[in-house]
Amino acid sequence: MASQLTFIGAGNMASAIFGGLIDNGYPAEAITATSPDESMLEQHRARYGIHTTTDNVAGVSDADVVILAVKPQIMREVCEPLQEALQISRPLIISIAAGLTIDTLSQWLGDDSLPIVRCMPNTPALVGKGATGLYAPPGSGEDHRALASDLLSAVGIVEWVEEETQLSAVTAIAGSAPAYFFYMLEAMENAGVERGLSRETARRLAIQTALGAANMASESEHDPQTLKQQVMSPKGTTERAIASFEQAGFEKMVDDATLACFERAESLARELRDQ
Incomplete structure (x- = not known):
């Protein structure tokens, strides 16, 4: 029953x-x-x-x-x-x-x-x-x-x-994280429009690419770093794009964002406890 x-x-x-x-x-x-x-x-x-x-x-x-x-x-x-x-x-x-x-x-x-x-x-x-x-x-x-x-x-x-307390970390990398990916999709859509694509085409391509990459990561025996390397070829287009991300401090930006989310989750817990 x-x-x-x-x-x-x-x-x-x-x-x-x-x-x-x-x-x-x-x-x-x-x-x-x-x-x-x-x-x-x-x-x-x-x-x-x-x-x-x-x-x-x-x-x-x-x-x-x-x-x-x-x-x-x-x-x-x-x-x-x-x-x-x-x-x-x-x-x-x-x-x-x-x-x-x-x-x-x-x-x-x-x-x-x-x-x-x-x-x-x-x-x-x-x-x-x-x-x-x-x-x-x-x-x-x-x-x-x-x-x-x-x-x-x-x-x-x-x-x-x-x-x-690890639930605050879950909030940072899962609970709040859909918004991070939506932000990335928004930025990719805008970038596509800047380079001549229609907004509808840029959006469909960006969403499908995100969906495909997520499915590959979920089903592959390889970790994300290896999958990233498999898309890159020496002196190719993807290597140039990743290098630009690295120069802009992409990994630190993600770490800073998740830390901010984690710290807010912790402070929210204290505020709610003391209300």
């Missing part, structure tokens, strides 16, 4: 996850989503056939798993009214909220013995190509870890980290 899942929050990431589950055969009748937005819930009922409610407490009362999928800034006001109901149902809690530590969530949920798994998904989960980092504290049950893995793998790959 499928676990009863309740999503507190029914926005894009929540719908990506329960939509992916349903596409992979998970029974829609075992899924509930909550939101104050009745029109959004109506759309989800019509599209997915799931249960919906505007009452968070009612939503968690019979849940085996509760997925916290609201913005970090409102998580406290969402969690505190659930304390009594969660004491009775004692589900597995999965949080997809950036920056909120397990200690903070436990405090807001009123019980440090509730099983909690934190995860950091990214937006390609919306098309079933997500990359999610997962963390559970020492002593967490293997059944809880396995269940979290099964649920999140419905929308992409999952990787477990050993320390909770």
Whole structure:
């Protein structure tokens, strides 16, 4: 029998996850989503056939798993009214909220013995190509870890980290990283237009090239450095382009950007803890 899942929050990431589950055969009748937005819930009922409610407490009362999928800034006001109901149902809690530590969530949920798994998904989960980092504290049950893995793998790959602070690194190289690639695509599109291509042609070529390169990297036995070298020939066009990237400090730019993201994730955790 499928676990009863309740999503507190029914926005894009929540719908990506329960939509992916349903596409992979998970029974829609075992899924509930909550939101104050009745029109959004109506759309989800019509599209997915799931249960919906505007009452968070009612939503968690019979849940085996509760997925916290609201913005970090409102998580406290969402969690505190659930304390009594969660004491009775004692589900597995999965949080997809950036920056909120397990200690903070436990405090807001009123019980440090509730099983909690934190995860950091990214937006390609919306098309079933997500990359999610997962963390559970020492002593967490293997059944809880396995269940979290099964649920999140419905929308992409999952990787477990050993320390909770490593989720900030996951944010830097996966959670926020789709925007880095979109930025690169934007720059390539503009460069193509500058060199005479139509915007539509430049965009299609850049996107397809990114897709092909990602698939090659995923399926190849070689690392990215080797794959890069295989595209280059001595004194050729690609070598000249890579040399230009190197002279501009491309690798340091990427390192600086991911460091800035990592540090902001850490500071956000502190701000949310102290709110």
